[in-house]
Amino acid sequence: MAQNGITFAWTIDGHGSGIRISNENIAEEIRNVGLAWVHINDSDFEARAWIEKEIYYLDRIILDALLAEETHPRYIDYQDGMLLILRGVNLNPDQEPEDMVSLRIWIDSHRIITVERRKVQTIRDIDRRLEEKTGPKNAGEFLTMLTGHLFDHIDDAMTRLHDQLDALEDKLQDNPEAVSQRDVSALRRQAMTFHRYIAPQRDVINHLRLSNSAWIPPIHKRIFSEHSDKVNQMIESLDFLKDRALIVYDELTSLTNLKTNKNLYLLSGITTIFMPLSFITGLLGMNVMDIPGAHAPHAFAYIAIGTIALGILMASIFKWLKWF
Template sequence: MKVRLVNNGVFTLLEEFTMPLTPPESGFYWIDADTEDLEELQPLFGLHELAVEDCLTEEEQRPKIELYDHQYFIVINSIRYDDEEIFLRALNIFLGRNYIITVTKQKINEIRAIKPVLWEEEVNAPDRFLYHLVDLVVDNYFTVADRIEAKIEKLEEEILLHTKKSHLNEIISLRSEILWLKKALGPQKDLIFTLNKKELRLINDQLQKYFSDIYENTIKISETFETFRDLMGNLREAYQMSLENRTNEVMRVFTAITTIFMPLTFVTGFYGMNFDYIPLLHSPMGAALVSMGMALLGGGMFYYFRKRGWL
């Protein structure tokens, strides 16, 4: 657990402190905690037992906001895209009048990225801290969306150039992740809508328009992933068509080869009959002439097929 005093964007790490913390004359406290620290923090800050239980549960939490008398409990999902897989990390936030507590189970990039933003913006209130943190979380969805779009474009190019059976598994896997993420974006959008529209006494009214901008970005993200879902459907159709075209191409080649060898089979069958009087049967040049004729016949048919575009 790290306790920092934030005053106009300047961080002061409190190496030694006593709980409960005395409200600062200027600025606010940022407590960056793990789930193990909640046992100590709960009685000191009056954290609601249901909120603490949500932080500790192993189940995936839906983004939400719970309003209590002296604090708000907010759950928002941070997104990561590692090793071609999408991960959602729950970011639990307790917002008070002069403090903000962030509780995470895993490392979240936005926690590290918030520091230079707060310094640059000279943040001096926990609700402003909340705004910038939520803004970073939402902006990261655009970064992941760009990577997913690049993945879709690369997959489409590979399918069109050289279709493989493994491409179908990639399409199904990526489509499932997109649908899962699209479903998770619904509650997150509702959360930010609440921060945007509902009157919240711990959040300054002047921040409403800023949360409105984040809400618009959330809508854009939701629409982007809706587009991705449609693209994955088109990609699957392209995969099926590519397989069908490949099969038709193979069948066309086999049909042409069979057609070329049909007259050659007739010739060899004709000369294989047990008759004494067959043209060129007893001629010294018979075998050479028949072989040459067969070669000319096969070559002529191959040239004709190529000229007509059948091969």
């Protein structure tokens, strides 16, 4: 990690590119009139100290929000700028995508400060685009590009969720025993977690769409309107996915109950057949005097044949009654 927890910083030249800023010049550049962007990882204690020292001119509420440990999507207007807290898909190795990572942003007409605790891929996308000279030209375009990349990654993750559910539905039709209720429940929990963080971001985008900030021109507000529609579609898609997962879970539960009931029914039938046979063998097996047939040489054979015949007769009756 770079010094003071600063991952990188740029001056943006208005043509889709810019110049990387060395650490010692960052504080000065973000106070200048030109547009500058600094990205900070605040898991480093030095980063928190740097923010407190060098960005002291921002309101205390803004600084506290930038450094907050627990965050939820929100929007705060303050003078010529705004504070945004957004959530993105967790694309870090060995992490769950629905464990969404927080991105805190202060932005105005000439400074952009972004803060992360865990790596946010969207920020790297914009950094790469500045390298390729296809990056944002101004603060308004930075926001449209950032939210666009953020929602594209979320949309990709949701597409994968739908694909997983499609696979479970197909497997349920072909081989129900291969589908686990645990898998369906895990998928539904993922959808609920996504919904928890995506739904509030709709309000953030609507605030941007209706913002009166002079540095957000009408063309960018129209883009935010498109993003708002996209967020609404994602929320509806998540609701649909949760409903589909619930239907799959209920169907799987019904199949499991049906199989259990069938096994219990078969077991009850077998028990019913053997109950009179057990009574006969128990009666004739009593250790008392003068049991009928006790001294007859062929008594055991007769009793065995009789009990077998009785068992066959009862099974035939049950079959005829369609109890089996």
